[in-house]
Amino acid sequence: MSSVSKRLATDLLFKGVLGLATVILFIPLIMILYYIIVNGAGAISWAFLTSLPKPPGEIGSGIGNAIVGSAILICIACIISVPIGVGVGVFLSEKPTHTIAKMVRICLEILQGIPSIVIGIISYLWVVLPMGGFSALSGGIALSLMMLPLVIRSTEETLKLIPQSLKEASLGLGVPYYRTMTKIIIPAGRPGISTGIILGISRVAGETAPLLFTAFGNPFLTFNIMKPVNSLPSLIYNYATSPYSDWQQAAWGASLVLILFLFTLSLIARTISTR
């Protein structure tokens, strides 16, 4: 065997190993999706989506309260993080060299890296302890802390890409600065900003760790943000670790609902950002 064909064989072998590793990696992905779809599809029905959890053994258990709870938590997180995030993003893109902007950048880098369980501790100490109990509000605040860096980043990145001439044209026509920003620049960056918000939602919608000792969980349906609420991820956690097979069945169903929700979000984000 000549040395050239040996080298070519090594190259082919290497390429084969890389390809094999890539294919092997996707086996767990396919397995996870397969199990969720096969086990989850059997659990899902209209009654399952709308009714409340029942004790193990009783028929007709549902995840209605968890869906409502997740929606409440996501709403609270958005109400807090979207205005602040867009505001800070505008500030960062308008005054990139300001001292406060530099400090904000360092803080964002750290904030983004804080483990979700530590965020849960923080929200427990800041909200649960003073209020004297677990609540949807504390869970929403924990999620907003995780969402905030993403909203700020995407707003900043988007606004940086908007042509300077747009702003100059508006200012040149005598439009005050604040109106230029709120009526011209931010609307021009809306696709990018909303993509960031959707990505932020999809990051927090599946989070369980920050909710363990904030939103806590609740077997009943509640719309009161001062009361503990259930959420899809917490329900999956509680049911998956329970010994009852019908609860585990419900956890598969809830997993399918959660995955479908997350995939829909990323699909929406993709369509917005490619348009």
Next chain:
Amino acid sequence: MRKTSQLSPEDRNIRIYETLFSWILKFFSVLVVATLVGILATILIQALPSFRDAGINFYTGKSWDPVFKHFSATPFVVGTLATTVLALLISIPFSLSIALFSGFYLHPGRITSTIRLLIDLLAGIPSVIYGFWGLSIVVPAVRQFELFSGRVPYGVGIFTAALILSIMIVPYAASIGRDVIALVPSDLKEAGLALGATPYEVVRWIVMPYSKAGLLSGILLSFGRAIGETMAVTMVIGNANKIPGSIFDPANTISSIIANEFAEATDPIYVSHLIHMGLILFISTTAIGLFGRRVIKKWSSH
């Protein structure tokens, strides 16, 4: 500039809005900084009683037993290190393969975008679902393996947690690796290919040496990401509060002990010890993250 009193009411309104607008932006930005300072201060203050109570014993002790008030983080530090290092060892070949495939071998096209889509899907699955899947599929499989190889058939344990964790960190590690490998100047790669080197030789002698620093900090960043991972690990690690003797033993990581015991801890000193562990987690992830990103930034700028 005219004084405010000389302005028409309309102009005065505009000026008020103008100041209000810039003050709100500034206020929000200061709020972000204050939040982070507040987070750090809160954890430090809340962990103080633990420092006073356990002192150095928190790091040198061997057991965690809330009933007898033995509080030492050692079992969980060991558990965290064992789980994450093992997970990294398992995942590095896979992340590197994907990084090389999509950053060097393949031209942007249908295959790379398919790989990217699948990686995005993998990254989008919530931690709790990984844990659930691990609990119902991987744990029984590991139990079979343990029975077969003559070990105690726990099923749960460090090995199982590391397996699942390794799948979870691939998307993160692969995306850093791809970015690092894509930064290797194309004239270097093309020069190698033009001299008659095979793609493998270009990878071995040009791409890898050039991107060594970037890849190493990518591994470091994945490590920092992995130690904070909570739910999946908590569900399959077996929750044993002792120093693990082998990688098949049940154990606990820092994040899983907090997840398990924080809501049940009633004694204030118990809570403080758990927050102390949160502080360890916070400081290590932050230090690793800042350091790793600095290295990559410095490396990619020259």
